[in-house]
Amino acid sequence: MAKDFVVGIDIGGQSSKLGVVDARGEVLAQSVIPASGSADPKVVVKELAQGVMALISQAGKTGEIRGIGVGAPNGNYYNGTIAFAPNLPWAAHGSVEFAKLLQEACGGIPVSLTNDANAAAMGEMTYGVAKGMKDFIMITLGTGVGSGIVIGGQVLYGSDGFAGELGHTCAVRHNGRLCGCGKTGCLEAYCSAIGVARTAREWLDMSDEKSLLREVQNITSKDVYTAALEGDNLALRVFEYTGKILGQSLADFVEFSAPEAIVLFGGLARAKEFLYEPTLKAMNENLLPLWKGKVRILFSQLKESDAAILGASALAWEL
Amino acid sequence: MAKDFVVGIDIGGQSSKLGVVDARGEVLAQSVIPASGSADPKVVVKELAQGVMALISQAGKTGEIRGIGVGAPNGNYYNGTIAFAPNLPWAAHGSVEFAKLLQEACGGIPVSLTNDANAAAMGEMTYGVAKGMKDFIMITLGTGVGSGIVIGGQVLYGSDGFAGELGHTCAVRHNGRLCGCGKTGCLEAYCSAIGVARTAREWLDMSDEKSLLREVQNITSKDVYTAALEGDNLALRVFEYTGKILGQSLADFVEFSAPEAIVLFGGLARAKEFLYEPTLKAMNENLLPLWKGKVRILFSQLKESDAAILGASALAWEL
Numbered sequence: 161m162a163k164d165f166v167v168g169i170d171i172g173g174q175s176s177k178l179g180v181v182d183a184r185g186e187v188l189a190q191s192v193i194p195a196s197g198s199a200d201p202k203v204v205v206k207e208l209a210q211g212v213m214a215l216i217s218q219a220g221k222t223g224e225i226r227g228i229g230v231g232a233p234n235g236n237y238y239n240g241t242i243a244f245a246p247n248l249p250w251a252a253h254g255s256v257e258f259a260k261l262l263q264e265a266c267g268g269i270p271v272s273l274t275n276d277a278n279a280a281a282m283g284e285m286t287y288g289v290a291k292g293m294k295d296f297i298m299i300t301l302g303t304g305v306g307s308g309i310v311i312g313g314q315v316l317y318g319s320d321g322f323a324g325e326l327g328h329t330c331a332v333r334h335n336g337r338l339c340g341c342g343k344t345g346c347l348e349a350y351c352s353a354i355g356v357a358r359t360a361r362e363w364l365d366m367s368d369e370k371s372l373l374r375e376v377q378n379i380t381s382k383d384v385y386t387a388a389l390e391g392d393n394l395a396l397r398v399f400e401y402t403g404k405i406l407g408q409s410l411a412d413f414v415e416f417s418a419p420e421a422i423v424l425f426g427g428l429a430r431a432k433e434f435l436y437e438p439t440l441k442a443m444n445e446n447l448l449p450l451w452k453g454k455v456r457i458l459f460s461q462l463k464e465s466d467a468a469i470l471g472a473s474a475l476a477w478e479l
Numbered sequence: 480m481a482k483d484f485v486v487g488i489d490i491g492g493q494s495s496k497l498g499v500v501d502a503r504g505e506v507l508a509q510s511v512i513p514a515s516g517s518a519d520p521k522v523v524v525k526e527l528a529q530g531v532m533a534l535i536s537q538a539g540k541t542g543e544i545r546g547i548g549v550g551a552p553n554g555n556y557y558n559g560t561i562a563f564a565p566n567l568p569w570a571a572h573g574s575v576e577f578a579k580l581l582q583e584a585c586g587g588i589p590v591s592l593t594n595d596a597n598a599a600a601m602g603e604m605t606y607g608v609a610k611g612m613k614d615f616i617m618i619t620l621g622t623g624v625g626s627g628i629v630i631g632g633q634v635l636y637g638s639d640g641f642a643g644e645l646g647h648t649c650a651v652r653h654n655g656r657l658c659g660c661g662k663t664g665c666l667e668a669y670c671s672a673i674g675v676a677r678t679a680r681e682w683l684d685m686s687d688e689k690s691l692l693r694e695v696q697n698i699t700s701k702d703v704y705t706a707a708l709e710g711d712n713l714a715l716r717v718f719e720y721t722g723k724i725l726g727q728s729l730a731d732f733v734e735f736s737a738p739e740a741i742v743l744f745g746g747l748a749r750a751k752e753f754l755y756e757p758t759l760k761a762m763n764e765n766l767l768p769l770w771k772g773k774v775r776i777l778f779s780q781l782k783e784s785d786a787a788i789l790g791a792s793a794l795a796w797e798l
Binding site for chain 2: 294295309311312314316317318319320321322323324325326328329330332333334341342343408411412413415416417418419420446448449450451454
């Protein structure tokens with residue numbers, strides 16, 4: 161039987177999302193498996209495998225699955241492990257041979273694994289705005305900042321499988337913010353959802369400027385977005401600042417790998433109307449003349465509910 | 480007849496260096512052709528081709544040349560052009576189809592061309608300290624700062640042939656120095672020979688500290704090196720500072736492509752004894768834990784007089 165379908169799995173701390181996908185990126189069936197809370201990788205893999213096999217059967221594609229692609233935090237493409245992933249109790253304190261275990265538990269269907277940002281880049285290249293591109297950089301602007309770098313049509317893994325930690329390159333060297341990773345000034349400390357909320361809170365503390373955000377407890381990036389939509393000046397400037405920091409860093413990334421385009425994805429990328437112009441402007445101001453005005457900034461257009469599954473599934477076409 | 484030899488040409492503003500090279504990196508014959516001063520690419524190519532054919536004949540390898548590799552400022556691997564190279568009067572104001580012209584003038588021997596830093600990286604990978612490595616970054620610390628990035632055993636050219644302008648990534652965002660490229664804070668403005676001399680001059684102006692350098696007119700990086708060798712405190716601190724800036728940037732490069740090693744080359748890299756430790760320290764302090772202590776910093780060991788020819792020649796083995 162022709163194997164014309166793949167499975168995509170997005171592993172998360174709260175739940176994992178599964179989908180059966182065809183070559184055009186249609187999700188034929190999907191399900192969500194809540195995290196069991198178990199710290200035993202074998203239990204977790206067994207539950208997941210049951211979910212996978214049930215979903216394949218439900219989609220009527222038993223025997224027609226080419227492979228399973230997995231996107232997971234701290235997933236390593238080279239050796240199929242998930243290691244020291246703080247949000248996964250079963251992989252927080254060591255290295256789990258996840259791809260191997262899952263393949264065994266799914267009756268030998270080949271499994272390929274990478275981290276979430278690389279999976280997102282594969283998804284854009286296979287089904288999204290980067291379709292047909294050979295060289296682009298995917299930046300995921302979520303709770304943190306992740307990245308997937310594509311060079312010559314291949315995701316860049318580097319010598320150890322961990323290339324593409326652009327969220328932890330230095331965006332602000334002078335008095336930079338402390339990042340969750342322990343370093344200071346990381347891009348992630350400014351251009352993530354958490355970074356945007358932090359900028360807003362810092363600026364509110366620093367002045368008496370009127371702002372809708374003064375009425376909000378525990379400001380989130382979503383609050384800043386809502387305030388910006390209502391024309392709040394401080395909120396608008398927070399996005400301008402965020403775009404400026406992001407664009408400056410993007411210029412350095414372009415000078416490294418000379419991509420055709422940068423693709424932005426993730427919760428914060430929904431604030432496209434406020435982020436696009438300052439980001440593009442700062443990128444062009446910081447580029448060598450040969451690249452000025454030539455590198456596009458694109459926003460992912462994959463349906464948010466499907467994107468994680470699609471990204472992971474894209475990996476499986478290479479199996 | 481077996482074609483077991485290649486020619487390497489390093490094009491410079493003052494002169495071009497030519498060599499016939501064997502597979503082990505022995506330079507069998509070499510010559511130097513002074514720049515003619517002509518602004519006509521055809522005249523320049525004709526002179527160069529005469530020099531190449533004479534050298535091949537002198538080495539006794541007529542009919543045994545597999546190809547000619549050329550390293551040139553602003554050389555583009557994809558289309559074989561040299562374009563807008565300020566130091567080459569015949570290619571300063573437009574784009575010259577150099578590889579095509581030279582191949583015609585050399586009786587059809589295939590010609591491959593790239594920029595000098597990429598050629599240096601090829602040289603290290605083929606004959607030098609990066610032999611056998613698949614993933615490394617070459618940084619050339621000369622008058623300027625150049626770079627050649629190797630990923631999976633291939634030089635990274637990007638979507639347009641110009642990838643790897645790491646000398647113009649931002650090293651100092653806050654009050655950064657004006658760089659020759661028009662941007663501010665570029666790595667090149669600090670970690671080149673010119674940058675080192677500039678740091679020394681700025682520091683001498685800023686204080687009354689005693690230093691051997693106070694007696695020197697028009698301080699060069701070589702003067703700073705000589706003073707450091709004599710234990711001059713200010714000169715020693717200039718190298719410490721230069722290494723710190725370089726190491727900080729190297730950390731960002733590692734977070735991009737996860738190389739096994741960084742290879743340093745060029746006039747300034749001769750100050751290894753003063754640069755190595757501060758560079759390594761700053762790199763490790765700015766790396767994510769997963770890379771701390773794992774990425775090597777190596778210094779090129781190719782004979783300086785041969786290195787440019789060898790680098791260019793390495794290109795020709797792929798022809």
